[in-house]
Amino acid sequence: xxxxxxxxxxxxxxEKETIRILESLGIDCxxxxxxxxxxxxxSQNRDFRFILVKAVDVLTYVEHGxxxxxIVGKDVLLENGKDxxxxxxxxxxxxxxxxxxxxxxxxxxxxxxVIATKYPNVAAHYFRQQGQDVEIIKIEGSVEIAxxxxxxxxxxxxxxxxxxxxxxxxxxxxxxxxxxxxxIVNRTALKKHTQPIFDLIDRLDTYIENRQEADV
Ligand code: PRP
Numbered sequence: 556x557x558x559x560x561x562x563x564x565x566x567x568x569x570e571k572e573t574i575r576i577l578e579s580l581g582i583d584c585x586x587x588x589x590x591x592x593x594x595x596x597x598s599q600n601r602d603f604r605f606i607l608v609k610a611v612d613v614l615t616y617v618e619h620g621x622x623x624x625x626i627v628g629k630d631v632l633l634e635n636g637k638d639x640x641x642x643x644x645x646x647x648x649x650x651x652x653x654x655x656x657x658x659x660x661x662x663x664x665x666x667x668x669v670i671a672t673k674y675p676n677v678a679a680h681y682f683r684q685q686g687q688d689v690e691i692i693k694i695e696g697s698v699e700i701a702x703x704x705x706x707x708x709x710x711x712x713x714x715x716x717x718x719x720x721x722x723x724x725x726x727x728x729x730x731x732x733x734x735x736x737x738x739i740v741n742r743t744a745l746k747k748h749t750q751p752i753f754d755l756i757d758r759l760d761t762y763i764e765n766r767q768e769a770d771v
Pocket of ligand 1: 568696697712713714715716717718720
């Protein structure tokens, strides 16, 4: 029996579309869809094993070779400085890293600003490039309330539809980087499972190309 390829999937935001794409490639994801509280799942023919974890843990499992492949947002790769694991832009889960705040925020002000974010490294890099010294406060979620409650002058966060900003009266002052789901691969796994991994990458690549053509 061949060893299954282990794929780490990001729970939540990317989960549904990831499963849809894998299924369209003929990879059985029945167990993933009917997972209940199970966290390690198999495809029917046992060629693939899936683990469902938080985004940053996808990176950890791939980095340590426990998972051969992972599907995770570019935001996580940028924040953790792990771009080198990336093999393919999957072109879904598209959003942007943005600087946002209340409309009265003045990005040109020379006053030392306080920035709230779930992505302190991305924010620090951006303000360093701007030549601005800022104080960064790490927040775990619902970052949009920080400028509303006076914790911070502005936020650096991901914006997808822009609905959360709009509903909370915040506006975008700058776009830092585009984000989408990426396929990441462990280098040792690539040597061990060269053919099935490259086969999967090729199939994903063709799927993305076909979808882009259909969208035009
Ligand atoms: C993300 C992000 C924004 C929101 C943006 O949060 O941090 O809050 O989504 O999406 P939108 O532009 O479509 O409104 P997430 O849903 O991951 O939850 P969190 O705030 O608890 O981290």
